[in-house]
Amino acid sequence: MVERALHAPLLSAPRVLERLLSAATAESARSHGRRSWVALDMDGTLFDNRPRTLAILHSFATAHRDTLPQLLAAVQKLTLDDLHYTPSQAIDALSLPQKDLGERFVSYWRDRFFTNSFQPLDHVEAGAAEFAHRLVDAGLGVVYLTGRDRPGMMHGVLQSLDAHGFPLMTPQAQVVLKPDFHLDDVAFKRAALVELVKNGPLVGLVDNEPGIVNMALEVLPETLCVRILRPHAPNPPRLDARAVQIPSFRLDVEFADMIATAD
Ligand SMILES: [Mg+2]
Numbered sequence: 173m174v175e176r177a178l179h180a181p182l183l184s185a186p187r188v189l190e191r192l193l194s195a196a197t198a199e200s201a202r203s204h205g206r207r208s209w210v211a212l213d214m215d216g217t218l219f220d221n222r223p224r225t226l227a228i229l230h231s232f233a234t235a236h237r238d239t240l241p242q243l244l245a246a247v248q249k250l251t252l253d254d255l256h257y258t259p260s261q262a263i264d265a266l267s268l269p270q271k272d273l274g275e276r277f278v279s280y281w282r283d284r285f286f287t288n289s290f291q292p293l294d295h296v297e298a299g300a301a302e303f304a305h306r307l308v309d310a311g312l313g314v315v316y317l318t319g320r321d322r323p324g325m326m327h328g329v330l331q332s333l334d335a336h337g338f339p340l341m342t343p344q345a346q347v348v349l350k351p352d353f354h355l356d357d358v359a360f361k362r363a364a365l366v367e368l369v370k371n372g373p374l375v376g377l378v379d380n381e382p383g384i385v386n387m388a389l390e391v392l393p394e395t396l397c398v399r400i401l402r403p404h405a406p407n408p409p410r411l412d413a414r415a416v417q418i419p420s421f422r423l424d425v426e427f428a429d430m431i432a433t434a435d
Pocket of ligand 1: 213214215216217379380381
């Protein structure tokens with residue numbers, strides 16, 4: 173279960189969509205018809221990548237089945253809810269006595285997680301493709317702004333977006349990947365946002381990482397910066413109170429804005 177920050181409002185996806193469309197209408201009037209854009213993160217936002225980690229864990233356990241049969245038995249009982257964010261948390265969830273297992277798995281995981289071949293295992297978030305289409309249908313552009321790297325993951329990115337019916341390969345859809353795997357995600361996205369606004373106003377951004385949402389608000393204080401309530405990196409900063417949160421992209425789930433004053 174991902175905790176929401178009580179000091180930032182929780183809105184339904186239809187409310188966020190409505191606010192994005194109205195911001196785009198206002199920008200269009202101000203900038204003589206210039207297209208507005210919305211940046212959408214992939215990992216932990218449009219896609220749940222825990223199935224990718226679970227599959228790699230199965231592969232790791234199978235490779236060690238002769239020497240560590242108890243590992244495979246334990247892995248077979250895991251569900252997605254046992255996984256949080258980091259691969260070592262996945263191993264911790266097994267509660268096995270071998271102390272070096274976490275380190276060995278992280279190295280095995282790293283060689284596979286950031287590749288093309290395991291990305292098709294990701295689950296798409298319910299309503300995410302429809303949400304993107306509703307933006308495009310209203311004349312906005314969507315930019316998939318992801319920390320996945322171009323050298324290692326570009327084909328998998330395009331395959332996943334295409335397979336799940338996201339707007340792609342049109343003047344209203346753009347994909348921005350890290351040029352180098354080793355770049356820090358926040359620094360990469362900060363630099364990308366500065367460039368992206370040259371294409372037109374960026375009226376919204378959705379990301380699962382509080383650190384990215386906070387950075388976006390620093391760079392673009394007028395942008396509606398949305399945190400989707402999904403697992404995020406450990407030890408996140410306190411979410412900026414100007415951010416809003418959504419429980420999902422589902423446009424069929426409506427509720428009144430939840431606004432509290434403090435955590
Ligand atoms: Mg993410």
